[in-house]
Amino acid sequence: MREQDDDLGKQLEADAAGIVGPDRHDDDIWTPLRKMRHSAAHVMAEAVLGIFPDAKLAIGPPIAEGFYYDFDLPRSLTPDDFAAIEAGMRERIAAKSPFTKRIVSRDEARGFFHDQPYKLELIDDLPPHEQVSFYIDGPFTDLCAGPHVAHTGEIGPFKLMSIAGAYWRGDEKRPMLQRIYATAWENQADLDAHLHRLAEAERRDHRRLGRELDLFSTSEEIGSGLILWHPKGAMVRKQVEDFWKDTHYARGYDLVMTPHIHNGAIFERSGHLQSYKENMYSPMDIDGVDYYIKPMNCPAAITIYNNRTRSYRDLPLRWGELGTVYRYERSGVLHGMLRVRGFTQDDSHIFCTPEQLEDEINGVLDLMDYMMQTFDYTYSAYLSTRPEKYVGTDEVWERATETLRTVLEKRDMAYEVDEGGGVFYGPKIDIKIFDAIGREWQGPTIQCDFNLPERFDMWYIGSDGERHRPVMIHRTVLGSMERFIGGLIEHYAGAFPVWLAPVQAVVIPIADRHHDYARGVVAQLKAAGIRAEANLNDTRMQAKIREGQVQKVPYMLVVGDRDIEAAAVSVRLRSGEDLKSMPVDRFAALAAEVRDRRSMELLPEAMRLQPAD
Ligand SMILES: [Zn+2]
Numbered sequence: 001m002r003e004q005d006d007d008l009g010k011q012l013e014a015d016a017a018g019i020v021g022p023d024r025h026d027d028d029i030w031t032p033l034r035k036m037r038h039s040a041a042h043v044m045a046e047a048v049l050g051i052f053p054d055a056k057l058a059i060g061p062p063i064a065e066g067f068y069y070d071f072d073l074p075r076s077l078t079p080d081d082f083a084a085i086e087a088g089m090r091e092r093i094a095a096k097s098p099f100t101k102r103i104v105s106r107d108e109a110r111g112f113f114h115d116q117p118y119k120l121e122l123i124d125d126l127p128p129h130e131q132v133s134f135y136i137d138g139p140f141t142d143l144c145a146g147p148h149v150a151h152t153g154e155i156g157p158f159k160l161m162s163i164a165g166a167y168w169r170g171d172e173k174r175p176m177l178q179r180i181y182a183t184a185w186e187n188q189a190d191l192d193a194h195l196h197r198l199a200e201a202e203r204r205d206h207r208r209l210g211r212e213l214d215l216f217s218t219s220e221e222i223g224s225g226l227i228l229w230h231p232k233g234a235m236v237r238k239q240v241e242d243f244w245k246d247t248h249y250a251r252g253y254d255l256v257m258t259p260h261i262h263n264g265a266i267f268e269r270s271g272h273l274q275s276y277k278e279n280m281y282s283p284m285d286i287d288g289v290d291y292y293i294k295p296m297n298c299p300a301a302i303t304i305y306n307n308r309t310r311s312y313r314d315l316p317l318r319w320g321e322l323g324t325v326y327r328y329e330r331s332g333v334l335h336g337m338l339r340v341r342g343f344t345q346d347d348s349h350i351f352c353t354p355e356q357l358e359d360e361i362n363g364v365l366d367l368m369d370y371m372m373q374t375f376d377y378t379y380s381a382y383l384s385t386r387p388e389k390y391v392g393t394d395e396v397w398e399r400a401t402e403t404l405r406t407v408l409e410k411r412d413m414a415y416e417v418d419e420g421g422g423v424f425y426g427p428k429i430d431i432k433i434f435d436a437i438g439r440e441w442q443g444p445t446i447q448c449d450f451n452l453p454e455r456f457d458m459w460y461i462g463s464d465g466e467r468h469r470p471v472m473i474h475r476t477v478l479g480s481m482e483r484f485i486g487g488l489i490e491h492y493a494g495a496f497p498v499w500l501a502p503v504q505a506v507v508i509p510i511a512d513r514h515h516d517y518a519r520g521v522v523a524q525l526k527a528a529g530i531r532a533e534a535n536l537n538d539t540r541m542q543a544k545i546r547e548g549q550v551q552k553v554p555y556m557l558v559v560g561d562r563d564i565e566a567a568a569v570s571v572r573l574r575s576g577e578d579l580k581s582m583p584v585d586r587f588a589a590l591a592a593e594v595r596d597r598r599s600m601e602l603l604p605e606a607m608r609l610q611p612a613d
């Protein structure tokens with residue numbers, strides 16, 4: 001059990017950590033792009049040496065979207081240094097110097113790099129059987145195993161991106177080096193597209209938008225990785241939670257609620273204290289017994305199941321819980337709402353008979369599809385099969401895996417198989433979702449579990465009158481409120497669809513004499529269930545409209561003398577469209593229709609401008 005438990009720990013850690021879905025990239029494969037980027041790193045080191053002849057060189061590997069090189073330099077770099085370094089690199093690229101490899105003896109290598117302490121350390125650390133090699137291009141030589149492009153002229157368009165401090169060998173007791181991050185691509189169009197993606201990601205950053213739109217914050221006074229939901233963020237979350245609850249009730253789920261702290265004995269039984277303890281917070285003593293803040297909701301759900309004798313007639317049981325859990329994350333990996341220490345999972349546990357598994361998985365996928373469509377995400381699926389170490393019989397595994405496969409195939413869902421990528425306790429389906437700019441996020445997961453029903457001796461009375469183990473499914477659709485809404489902020493770039501927008505309409509009086517009317521319109525809209533407020537500040541109308549646009553309020557309702565006469569509002573959309581004046585009740589009906597349809601558009605279909613023929 002020990003090693004399997006360790007796998008559980010790793011898997012759970014990975015699940016807890018994941019911002020993006022399963023990473024399919026193999027960093028050990030030298031694609032042409034990686035070879036080129038690594039070659040660009042040599043050329044960057046060469047250009048830095050040209051400017052700082054005393055520079056000490058560390059390492060310069062390719063990374064996901066570019067490359068870096070670490071330097072020990074006599075002074076701190078700033079982005080003002082980039083132009084000179086880039087100019088040096090362009091010179092080396094224009095020279096089209098061939099990269100040549102030379103195998104050398106350790107003595108020769110040590111002699112050559114006698115004034116390069118980091119290279120000397122690398123040479124000394126090479127395993128005895130390993131060859132030492134240089135890569136030489138023109139006047140520059142680096143300690144390197146390769147591979148490289150044929151000559152420097154093959155290096156594509158590149159750009160220096162940023163400077164960061166990096167400890168030598170990631171060890172905080174060793175010297176702090178300066179790392180230059182850069183990117184390089186096969187052609188200018190790819191580089192431009194990459195820079196555009198970065199600018200888009202920056203524009204959509206949920207931490208910046210969270211501040212600007214007053215949605216959430218974190219505070220060192222409260223603690224790192226703990227989210228404070230401001231009124232507007234809490235309103236978005238309320239809408240997501242209400243939608244989630246209604247959808248689940250409508251699809252045959254019941255909701256349960258369980259405490260934040262549990263007696264440590266239950267985490268002994270579940271195995272968490274053996275395999276997951278490093279992710280759990282220290283126990284608290286209650287009357288001499290250790291209690292823990294829960295890192296997961298499963299043990300409590302199982303305890304409800306085991307509260308009474310279950311019959312096959314009771315199954316399936318589908319229990320959802322918006323369960324708040326706390327897990328330790330290193331402070332260095334915390335990231336806005338995406339990596340946090342406390343979060344509310346949209347958890348559910350399904351307990352069913354083996355015969356019901358297919359229908360249940362289908363039901364989860366239906367629900368998932370409906371919710372992802374509502375939020376305007378596309379997705380794709382992975383099926384993870386039996387790993388080398390596992391619990392449960394081969395027959396049970398085979399049957400469950402085949403069931404998952406059959407469901408995916410019958411639905412005509414595109415999926416990839418992650419052979420052996422399942423968790424030790426059962427096969428699973430992972431959904432990765434794609435946001436508005438094509439980035440991949442970790443989406444819904446559906447996991448079969450053959451382990452906990454054993455550990456907790458769960459059973460039901462079958463039609464044969466005998467005891468049988470139920471199948472347990474753990475599943476989340478959104479993941480957690482924190483990560484999902486953080487992702488939504490980026491997906492929508494802060495411009496929430498009407499049903500989610502914290503403020504749906506802002507009423508903007510043209511002059512002071514219109515304030516009373518504005519207040520009246522707000523009251524009328526609120527009565528119709530529209531989240532409206534009036535902007536009665538001293539600023540001019542145009543400034544108020546701009547403010548409404550910056551706050552990404554879907555509807556701005558300008559009111560003046562003529563609107564008052566007609567009991568109307570002049571409607572401007574956040575997209576800039578001007579609908580002119582319409583009666584207040586007509587606007588309220590329009591906004592309510594868009595809201596109730598959870599539309600991504602701001603107008604009902606009948607009112608949208610038709611594209612010109
Ligand atoms: Zn190299």
Ligand SMILES: [Zn+2]
Pocket residue numbers: 296297298349474475
């Ligand atoms: Zn669970």
